[in-house]
Amino acid sequence: MKAEVINPFLESAKLVLHQLIQISPSTGTLAVKSVKPIDDHIWIQIGMTGQLSGNIIFGLHEQVAMRIVSAMMGGFTITELDEMGRSAISELGNMISGNAGILLSNQGVVVDITPPSVLHGEAFAGSMPEKALTIPLLMDGIGELDIQVLIS
Numbered sequence: 001m002k003a004e005v006i007n008p009f010l011e012s013a014k015l016v017l018h019q020l021i022q023i024s025p026s027t028g029t030l031a032v033k034s035v036k037p038i039d040d041h042i043w044i045q046i047g048m049t050g051q052l053s054g055n056i057i058f059g060l061h062e063q064v065a066m067r068i069v070s071a072m073m074g075g076f077t078i079t080e081l082d083e084m085g086r087s088a089i090s091e092l093g094n095m096i097s098g099n100a101g102i103l104l105s106n107q108g109v110v111v112d113i114t115p116p117s118v119l120h121g122e123a124f125a126g127s128m129p130e131k132a133l134t135i136p137l138l139m140d141g142i143g144e145l146d147i148q149v150l151i152s
Contacts, residue, residue: 005052005133005149005151006030006133006135006147006149008100008101008103008104008107009056009096009097009100009147009149010027010135010137010147011100011103012096012097012099012100012103013025013058013096013100013137013145013147014027014137015099016092016095016096016099017068017137017139017145020071020072020092020095021068021071021072021142022071023071023139023140023141023142025137025138025139025145026137026138027135027136027137027138028135028136028137028138028144029135029136030133030134030135031133031134031135032131032132032133032134033131033132033134033148034130034131035057035130035131035132035148035150038059040061040062040063041059041060041061041062041120042059042060042062042065042081042086042089042118042119042120043057043058043059043118043119043120044057044058044059044089044090044092044093044116044117044118044119045057045093045116045117045118045119046058046093046094046097046113046114046116046117047113047114048097048101048111048112048113048114048151049111049112049114050109050110050111050112051109051110051111052104052109052111052151052152053151053152054149054150054151054152055150055151056093056097056100056147056148056149056150056151057132057146057147057148057150058092058093058096058145058146058147058148059145059146059148060143060144060145060146061143061144062081063143064139064142064143064144064145065081065085065089066078066079066080066081066085067141067142067143068088068089068092068142068145069081069085069088069089071142072088072092073088086118089118090116090117090118091116093116093118094113094115094116097113097116098113101113132148132149132150133148133149133150134146134147134148134149135147
C-alpha cells in the first residue's frame with residue numbers, strides 16, 4: 001500500500017468539506033491503524049476498481065456525522081442520524097471519492113468507484129482487513145473524520 005494513494009482523498013476531502021460546510025480541516029498524523037468496529041461510529045465505505053482496487057473508508061463518530069449533516073442542511077439541528085441524515089453523509093463520501101477519482105485520473109491513474117455503503121458499529125466487523133493507512137481530518141467545532149485507505 002502506497003502512502004501517496006491517500007493524498008488525492010485528503011485533498012478532495014478538504015475541498016469538499018470547505019465547499020459544503022465552509023470549514024478548513026487540518027490534517028492529523030498519517031499512521032497504519034487497526035480497522036475495527038467502534039460503538040457510536042459510522043463508516044462510509046467506497047469500493048474502488050481499475051488501476052487501484054480496494055476500499056476507502058471514512059470513519060466518524062455519530063455526533064460528528066450529525067454535526068456535518070446539520071451544517072450541510074444550513075444549520076438545521078439534527079438529533080439522530082435518520083434515513084435523510086444517512087443519505088447526506090453517504091453523499092459526502094461519494095463526493096469526496098468521486099473528486100479523488102478525478103484527481104487520480106489527472107495523474108494518469110484510471111479508477112472507478114462504487115456507490116457508498118454506510119455501516120454502523122458492529123455491521124462493520126469482519127468485512128475489512130485488519131490494518132489500514134489512516135489519516136484524520138480535524139474539524140474545529142465538529143470533530144474528526146478518519147480517511148482509511150485499503151487499496152492495493
